[in-house]
Amino acid sequence: MMSKIPFLLIIVLLSNISCAVSVSQQGIQNPPSDFFVKVYKHLIITRCSKSKVIEPGKKKCETAKFNSSGSGLMVILPSNKRIVLSSGHVCQSGDIVEEDKFFKYKWTETVTLLDRNQKFHDAHIIKVTQATDKSSDLCSLFVPSLNYLDKKSKIKISKKAPKIGEDIYYIGAPLGIYHPPTALIIKGNFSGNINNYTSLTSIPAAPGASGSVVMSLDNRVFGVLFAVHPNFPNASIITSFEETKKFLIETDKLLD
Numbered sequence: 001m002m003s004k005i006p007f008l009l010i011i012v013l014l015s016n017i018s019c020a021v022s023v024s025q026q027g028i029q030n031p032p033s034d035f036f037v038k039v040y041k042h043l044i045i046t047r048c049s050k051s052k053v054i055e056p057g058k059k060k061c062e063t064a065k066f067n068s069s070g071s072g073l074m075v076i077l078p079s080n081k082r083i084v085l086s087s088g089h090v091c092q093s094g095d096i097v098e099e100d101k102f103f104k105y106k107w108t109e110t111v112t113l114l115d116r117n118q119k120f121h122d123a124h125i126i127k128v129t130q131a132t133d134k135s136s137d138l139c140s141l142f143v144p145s146l147n148y149l150d151k152k153s154k155i156k157i158s159k160k161a162p163k164i165g166e167d168i169y170y171i172g173a174p175l176g177i178y179h180p181p182t183a184l185i186i187k188g189n190f191s192g193n194i195n196n197y198t199s200l201t202s203i204p205a206a207p208g209a210s211g212s213v214v215m216s217l218d219n220r221v222f223g224v225l226f227a228v229h230p231n232f233p234n235a236s237i238i239t240s241f242e243e244t245k246k247f248l249i250e251t252d253k254l255l256d
Helices: 002-025 144-149 241-254
Strands: 036-049 061-076 082-086 103-114 120-129 138-142 167-172 184-193 198-201 213-215 220-229 232-239
Touching: 036 082, 061 167, 061 213, 082 220, 120 144, 120 241, 138 241, 167 220, 220 241, 232 241
Parallel strands: none
Antiparallel strands: 036 061, 036 103, 061 082, 082 138, 103 120, 120 138, 167 184, 167 213, 184 198, 198 232, 213 220, 220 232
16 A cells, blocks of 8 residues: 555655646736836816906916826737727816806816836827717827837737636736836636626726726727726726727728
């Protein structure tokens, strides 16, 4: 009996090794970290008093600056053009009132990107949609100075929608965490569609991860992360596969 134990131990050891190999084969295939960018939005708002009488020590007009950050990834359109895909609210603020009872407002908004080489790039919005009950939260950016990556990027929209329970992941900068050239790679599962425009996932997320492109393990685009439950970070919302696909096709047409 004792002579059989070493043989059994070898069988068990080999079985464990085989399982480990099987798991690694199902992992992420060459995550495209080189094509990740951190997206910065710069908002400058000037408000001017409508009052004809200005109190001593106060100015008629005051200016304030606001900065926020999100995530993005260079992807390929159906025509093989390259753009940076992100979330709508990362690229553009929601409606800002032009005036109220006491003030008139003016604002300017610009977008810059930080790449893996710690270089900043000016970005130009091609198309943007904000999340509503009839639209998804998406943004496409044209970035001329990122052309050194154009021929290398191979990230395309998936040919089929994700299945419930399928492993998915994103490359992003939650809470602004990004140490070029290293970005966080975060996995989860696809839980299903909420409606025609949004889907639910179990990928952990936090502010700053908005705009992260959610992909299959073989790097095909499923959607874009744009919201997370404030009390449960594993309940995150992405744009639906069909809306993301439609958005990329529409972006492609705008570049013709």
